[in-house]
Amino acid sequence: MATEKKVAFITGGNRGIGLETARQLGKQGVKVVIGSRDLEKGKAVADKLRAEGADVDVIRFDITKAADYLEAYNYFDKNFGRLDILINNAGVSKESFGAPNNASSVNSSVLRETFDTNFFGTIELTQKLLPLIKKAPEGRIVNLSSILGSLALHADPASPIYGFKALAYDASKSALNAFTVHLAAELKDTKIKVNSAHPGWVKTDMGTDAAPMEIPDGAKTSVQLALLPATGPTGGYFHMGEALPW
């Protein structure tokens, strides 16, 4: 299965922004492997995208299962010997944004489950795959954060997100942003670029129908950061090419 194409791994690629990111990267000639907790759902998506002309495969992958990091490593090592693009897209939001989410009473299991997926699992997977990303000519790591991870905006009563507080989700994305900054600094003398993406408020299962942005637009920031040229930024936090305040 060795390929000259760039190889991308998208976690949570079976629906929402991850699926659309796979579609758009596939259209740009990237070999895409989607991770899907439910292999059958992932296979159906891969079949659909292949029918549209994209080069897509699927592996079963759960970001909360440590054994899956090694399985993913072995899959990319055996089939490609490298990984060009890692899109840490899988994420959960377990609080209701329609109800008050007081920091003083956030449920500790919600806090832990959110961090297991959005932060701990994402870091452990990245650590496991980093040796393969270092083997790519110009590795790219995209962490799907959110504008809700911005401490600067949450602290500003005049900001548009001031009233949208949900501590578990927001803090998990702030912590993920910290990972972006720290890993980018560690890798600053390599060709690898690490950035956080805010996709926009997007009409997915997570974003709900109330969101203003359609899914094709919601994938654009991930795609842009995945295909950054050598002159592009690293250690940044972006939405559609615009830098966000941390």
Ligand SMILES: NC(=O)c1ccc[n+]([C@@H]2O[C@H](COP(=O)([O-])OP(=O)(O)OC[C@H]3O[C@@H](n4cnc5c(N)ncnc54)[C@H](OP(=O)(O)O)[C@@H]3O)[C@@H](O)[C@H]2O)c1
């Ligand atoms: N939609 C928005 O407005 C918005 C805004 C800002 C940031 N984001 C971020 O963008 C990313 C994608 O969001 P989305 O709107 O596309 O969400 P979504 O429609 O809810 O899809 C989430 C994806 O993550 C996967 N996932 C969840 N838990 C997982 C686990 N333990 N292991 C592996 N995969 C898992 C889901 O797989 P299953 O199908 O198996 O559940 C699904 O493929 C998330 O990180 C989210 O926080 C979204």
